[in-house]
Amino acid sequence: MNVGSLVVSVITKFSANLESILPQILEATTRRLIAAKELSTVEDLLSVLCYMVSIDVDQTINFLQNFEIQTIFNIWFKNFETLRGVKIKENCEALAKIYLANKSFEFTVDGDEYVDLKSDIIITRSMRRKQEFQQVSVPFKIIKCLVFELNSQAQHRDIGEATDYAHDDHDHDHDHIEQDDGDEGWEDLDDIGDNFEKFQSYIDDDRDHGDADDDLKEFLINFFKTVASQNIQNFKEIYNNLRDEEKQVLTENVV
Numbered sequence: 233m234n235v236g237s238l239v240v241s242v243i244t245k246f247s248a249n250l251e252s253i254l255p256q257i258l259e260a261t262t263r264r265l266i267a268a269k270e271l272s273t274v275e276d277l278l279s280v281l282c283y284m285v286s287i288d289v290d291q292t293i294n295f296l297q298n299f300e301i302q303t304i305f306n307i308w309f310k311n312f313e314t315l316r317g318v319k320i321k322e323n324c325e326a327l328a329k330i331y332l333a334n335k336s337f338e339f340t341v342d343g344d345e346y347v348d349l350k351s352d353i354i355i356t357r358s359m360r361r362k363q364e365f366q367q368v369s370v371p372f373k374i375i376k377c378l379v380f381e382l383n384s385q386a387q388h389r390d391i392g393e394a395t396d397y398a399h400d401d402h403d404h405d406h407d408h409i410e411q412d413d414g415d416e417g418w419e420d421l422d423d424i425g426d427n428f429e430k431f432q433s434y435i436d437d438d439r440d441h442g443d444a445d446d447d448l449k450e451f452l453i454n455f456f457k458t459v460a461s462q463n464i465q466n467f468k469e470i471y472n473n474l475r476d477e478e479k480q481v482l483t484e485n486v487v
Contacts, residue, residue, distance in 0.1 A: 235264065236276035240283045255295075258284065262299050265307060274311050275319055281308065282319075282326040289333045302339040305370060309341055312377045321448045324381055328455045331374045334465055343368035343376070344475075371465040376478065378452055383481040385449040449485075456486045 239261050243250065250257065258280070265277040281304075284292040296304055308323075315323055342365035368376075459467045471479065 233270070233272050234276055235273070236261065236279040239280050243283070258295065259299075262296065262304065266300060266303055268307075271311065271314060274307065275315060278308060278311070278315075278323060279319060282322040285326040285329050286322075289329050290335075293330070293333075293335055302341065305341050305373075309373050309377060313380060320381065321451075324378060324448060324452065327374045327377060328451075331371055331459065331465060332455075335370075337370040339370075340367035341370055341373050342366075343373060372470050372473065375459075375467070375470050376474070378455065379474070379478045379481050382449065382452040382456070382485055385446070385452065386481070386485050453486055456482060460486070 239257060243254070243257070247254070261277060261280045265274065265281075268274045268277060281292070284295070293301075308327075312323060312327075344366050345364070459465065460471070471482075474482075
């Protein structure tokens with residue numbers, strides 16, 4: 233179950249001694265990832281890919297070309313939303329680095345499931361295994377994964393702030409309650425989502441997006457500000473093809 237973490241530990245501590253057999257170690261790890269069935273094993277083996285990307289993203293992608301690279305990325309993306317703990321951040325950083333490397337991939341990966349909105353059939357677990365997926369580019373899928381995690385981080389923080397607020401002692405003296413001035417002082421962000429240029433124009437400021445110790449959320453915000461402002465990997469086209477809910481996540485957290 234911990235073979236991935238063990239491999240990373242061995243490589244980091246004894247890389248000089250393992251140079252001659254490192255390709256074989258990485259090959260065995262990659263093949264084990266393709267064959268793995270248990271979530272905990274897959275999650276741990278992905279740590280090796282993340283470590284490889286952090287060292288040299290170009291060499292890692294070239295290495296994976298020797299294997300079933302499409303299968304590997306599909307495994308990576310399929311299990312992304314179920315990651316836990318520190319592995320969430322290391323996976324986000326690795327995927328972001330792959331995106332920023334501006335690599336060209338000659339294959340597609342599984343995107344969203346095809347859903348028949350007119351059908352009232354309940355999809356069972358066995359049926360879901362046979363579900364067909366839209367085929368999307370690797371950069372597009374990376375963005376969708378990172379938007380998912382940005383939304384998750386924002387929701388966790390909102391819950392935490394609500395809990396803190398609930399435990400605070402508040403003065404309910406109505407003499408100190410200010411009158412509601414309507415929308416004065418607030419920006420209307422509702423019309424930004426469908427307009428990439430407007431979204432892009434709003435991300436160049438330096439407004440505060442949260443506590444400094446909220447590392448992963450800040451990392452994701454800075455990532456999206458970078459790719460949007462510089463239109464890396466034709467982010468404009470990717471943004472325009474996101475679902476409305478995903479655009480809203482970016483508007484609420486990045487703008």
